[in-house]
Amino acid sequence: MGTVAILGAGVMGETLLSGLVRSGRSVDDLVVTARRPERAADLVERYGVRALSNVEAARAADTVVLVVKPQDMALLVEEISDQLSPGNLVVSLAAGIPTAWLEARLPAGVAVVRVMPNTPALVDQGMAAVSPGRSADAAHTEEASELLRSCGRVVQVAEKHQDAVTAISGSGPAYIFYVVEAMIEAGVVLGLPRPTATELVVQTLFGAATMMRETGQHPTVLREQVTSPGGTTAAALRQLDDHKVRAAFITAMEAAANRSHELASGHE
Numbered sequence: 001m002g003t004v005a006i007l008g009a010g011v012m013g014e015t016l017l018s019g020l021v022r023s024g025r026s027v028d029d030l031v032v033t034a035r036r037p038e039r040a041a042d043l044v045e046r047y048g049v050r051a052l053s054n055v056e057a058a059r060a061a062d063t064v065v066l067v068v069k070p071q072d073m074a075l076l077v078e079e080i081s082d083q084l085s086p087g088n089l090v091v092s093l094a095a096g097i098p099t100a101w102l103e104a105r106l107p108a109g110v111a112v113v114r115v116m117p118n119t120p121a122l123v124d125q126g127m128a129a130v131s132p133g134r135s136a137d138a139a140h141t142e143e144a145s146e147l148l149r150s151c152g153r154v155v156q157v158a159e160k161h162q163d164a165v166t167a168i169s170g171s172g173p174a175y176i177f178y179v180v181e182a183m184i185e186a187g188v189v190l191g192l193p194r195p196t197a198t199e200l201v202v203q204t205l206f207g208a209a210t211m212m213r214e215t216g217q218h219p220t221v222l223r224e225q226v227t228s229p230g231g232t233t234a235a236a237l238r239q240l241d242d243h244k245v246r247a248a249f250i251t252a253m254e255a256a257a258n259r260s261h262e263l264a265s266g267h268e
């Protein structure tokens with residue numbers, strides 16, 4: 001795979017960097033860039049990786065991973081475009097930016113793969129979806145998948161589904177943390193010490209997630225197993241239905257997908 005440059009090593013860029021290092025990738029084959037010198041120095045110190053300018057990194061790399069915010073992408077691509085040629089693979093982790101948008105701003109024939117990762121990659125439990133652009137072949141897609149497989153699972157999806165993927169698994173961890181926060185608050189309202197409420201909720205989430213993965217049973221079946229007739233769970237779920245929580249989740253994820261779609265046209 002040669003040298004991999006991670007351009008814009010913030011939250012997601014560092015998550016990928018750490019996954020590659022944990023999976024045994026030599027730091028000699030990795031370079032990073034950052035906008036702020038203190039951020040670059042911090043990554044150099046903690047990972048032993050080289051930090052370069054965007055232009056130097058693009059020149060040194062075989063695979064260039066773009067991890068700046070969608071709103072910063074146009075400037076970055078303009079800066080590095082001259083350094084790239086069809087021998088390079090460009091992997092974009094940005095929400096909303098189509099491969100065609102990048103291809104139009106890069107030299108003809110440069111392979112582009114669009115990826116939507118998520119932050120649980122930090123603990124090797126990431127979920128990423130990859131979509132090849134027009135000039136990317138199966139080997140390029142595999143190369144991008146291998147990068148993300150260093151820290152979790154990878155599926156390939158048609159690019160038209162990437163806004164939906166972004167809404168579901170890209171942003172997904174935030175919705176789960178939001179639910180966890182609400183449940184912890186409920187425990188506190190009910191009189192539990194906050195650390196106890198936190199432990200109860202986090203282990204319940206971990207247990208429920210493990211059950212879904214290990215039993216392979218549909219969540220509806222697992223929910224029904226908890227819901228005794230006339231019992232406590234039924235009383236709670238009725239309130240969630242009365243408050244249209246399921247509908248709110250669907251509307252929320254539609255909003256996320258719409259926002260992902262908007263980001264390509266440079267909306268602030």
Ligand SMILES: NC(=O)C1=CN([C@@H]2O[C@H](COP(=O)(O)OP(=O)(O)OC[C@H]3O[C@@H](n4cnc5c(N)ncnc54)[C@H](OP(=O)(O)O)[C@@H]3O)[C@@H](O)[C@H]2O)C=CC1
Pocket residue numbers: 007008009010011012013033034035036039054067068069070072075076093094095116117118119170171
């Ligand atoms: N966070 C997440 O859960 C996920 C994020 N993504 C995508 O990943 C991308 C990055 O998101 P995230 O990591 O959260 O954001 P961050 O702001 O944490 O990271 C982006 C980094 O890029 C730096 N940067 C901006 N412009 C340049 C530049 N021209 N040259 C070098 N570095 C630059 C920023 O510097 P500075 O610190 O100075 O602003 C920042 O450190 C986004 O496109 C997002 O859509 C995808 C899936 C999940």
Ligand SMILES: O=C(O)[C@@H]1CCC=N1
Pocket residue numbers: 095166170171
């Ligand atoms: O909120 C965002 O825009 C990014 C993309 C998916 C998760 N975080």
